[in-house]
Amino acid sequence: xxxxxxxxxxxxxxxxxxxxxxxxxxxxxxxxxxxxxxxxxxxxxxxxxxxxxxxxxxxxxxxxxxxxxxxxxxxxxxxxxxxxxxxxxxxxxxxxxxxxxxxxxxxxxxxxxx
Amino acid sequence: xxxxxxxxxxxxxxxxxxxxxxxxxxxxxxxxxxxxxxxxxxxxxxxxxxxxxxxxxxxxxxxxxxxxxxxxxxxxxxxxxxxxxxxxxxxxxxxxxxxxxxxxxxxxxxxxxxxxxxxxxxxxxxxxxxxxxxxxxxxxxxxxxxxxxxxxxxxxxxxxxxxxxxxxxxxxxxxxxxxxxxxxxxxxxxxxxxxxxxxxxxxxxxxxxxxxxx
Amino acid sequence: xxxxxxxxxxxxxxxxxxxxxxxxxxxxxxxxxxxxxxxxxxxxxxxxxxxxxxxxxxxxxxxxxxxxxxxxxxxxxxxxxxxxxxxxxxx
Numbered sequence: 001x002x003x004x005x006x007x008x009x010x011x012x013x014x015x016x017x018x019x020x021x022x023x024x025x026x027x028x029x030x031x032x033x034x035x036x037x038x039x040x041x042x043x044x045x046x047x048x049x050x051x052x053x054x055x056x057x058x059x060x061x062x063x064x065x066x067x068x069x070x071x072x073x074x075x076x077x078x079x080x081x082x083x084x085x086x087x088x089x090x091x092x093x094x095x096x097x098x099x100x101x102x103x104x105x106x107x108x109x110x111x112x113x114x
Numbered sequence: 115x116x117x118x119x120x121x122x123x124x125x126x127x128x129x130x131x132x133x134x135x136x137x138x139x140x141x142x143x144x145x146x147x148x149x150x151x152x153x154x155x156x157x158x159x160x161x162x163x164x165x166x167x168x169x170x171x172x173x174x175x176x177x178x179x180x181x182x183x184x185x186x187x188x189x190x191x192x193x194x195x196x197x198x199x200x201x202x203x204x205x206x207x208x209x210x211x212x213x214x215x216x217x218x219x220x221x222x223x224x225x226x227x228x229x230x231x232x233x234x235x236x237x238x239x240x241x242x243x244x245x246x247x248x249x250x251x252x253x254x255x256x257x258x259x260x261x262x263x264x265x266x267x268x269x270x271x272x273x274x275x276x277x278x279x280x281x282x283x284x285x286x287x288x289x290x291x292x293x294x295x296x297x298x299x300x301x302x303x304x305x306x307x308x309x310x311x312x313x314x315x316x317x318x319x320x321x322x323x324x325x326x327x328x
Numbered sequence: 329x330x331x332x333x334x335x336x337x338x339x340x341x342x343x344x345x346x347x348x349x350x351x352x353x354x355x356x357x358x359x360x361x362x363x364x365x366x367x368x369x370x371x372x373x374x375x376x377x378x379x380x381x382x383x384x385x386x387x388x389x390x391x392x393x394x395x396x397x398x399x400x401x402x403x404x405x406x407x408x409x410x411x412x413x414x415x416x417x418x419x
Contacts, residue, residue, distance in 0.1 A: 260392055263401075264397065278401065280385075281403045282404050285347055285405045285407070286364065286381055286406035288381075
């Protein structure tokens with residue numbers, strides 16, 4: 001590792017890197033929902049885009065390399081909502097367990113009162 | 115895991131789930147569903163608001179920016195307003211860009227503009243829709259401010275040595291749209307035909323407009 | 329007359345919006361954008377005083393020296409006032 005110089009991982013301008021990959025993808029419905037939650041909760045004052053960025057930066061480079069864009073964004077949205085006291089970690093954890101029990105696919109797990 | 119649901123692979127409406135709903139449930143998808151349900155139950159958001167916001171974003175595309183560019187190519191007074199205040203000019207055309215602070219930068223015979231965000235991936239999403247994946251990559255974010263001409267070459271744009279390149283690092287509150295130079299041979303084309311020449315990449319500066327008849 | 333500024337070279341931890349590669353570098357004010365709430369406060373859900381925001385233009389030669397692809401090309405970036413020091417105009 002380089003010696004500590006105060007540069008953070010997300011602050012990438014000017015670093016050496018390879019060819020720009022041109023492949024893209026269409027957004028899945030769950031990604032669009034993350035985007036909508038991010039915009040709507042920001043508009044309603046539960047966090048700022050700066051608060052989201054701060055959470056993303058604090059996840060570190062491993063999250064950037066290993067998780068997709070909207071995976072990191074839902075984690076940042078959640079982090080900010082927890083910090084804002086909108087719901088508790090206990091509530092989130094309980095709900096995530098309930099959701100996993102609904103079925104093995106995203107569609108099945110999305111049906112709340114199945 | 116209970117998997118004896120009577121409507122397996124059918125949504126509550128009785129229709130099959132969309133393909134992207136059929137993927138195995140991931141940790142982060144579980145989190146998305148949980149966050150969304152908690153927000154709805156606590157009255158922060160309604161399902162209708164979420165659906166409406168998705169529709170708004172789906173309705174934003176590079177075609178919006180292309181229409182703005184085509185108007186600027188055909189209406190000098192509009193172009194002057196666009197360069198003075200790109201947000202107001204976009205609103206004037208009916209594009210609701212919300213709180214977006216937009217600056218238009220003009221490509222000319224001797225200047226080319228390229229937009230990047232090295233700190234995250236800021237993009238004029240309220241006008242152009244969501245950014246392409248390459249815009250968010252480490253490679254683009256790292257290299258665009260140091261070797262932009264090499265990056266442009268990878269996108270098929272070879273800048274003459276005499277062209278002055280301005281790279282805009284979208285570091286704070288402003289977002290950028292490149293006003294490309296109107297292509298040669300487009301005289302007499304109407305706004306709609308001109309807009310069809312304007313690609314997303316041309317409005318980021320990573321590409322040039324299509325050639326007429328090309 | 330363009331105003332010459334230098335981006336402060338300080339390296340505090342936390343949510344900073346002045347990119348590393350611009351810190352300590354000298355440029356010219358391209359335009360003033362007016363006040364915006366300080367993101368370094370907003371990021372922590374703290375009250376955020378407005379800070380004037382400037383677009384600053386740097387030459388590639390200033391940023392990258394001999395490694396610059398084309399020394400006369402520019403990078404332009406938005407920098408908040410508290411990250412800038414004014415310099416005397418060049419002779």
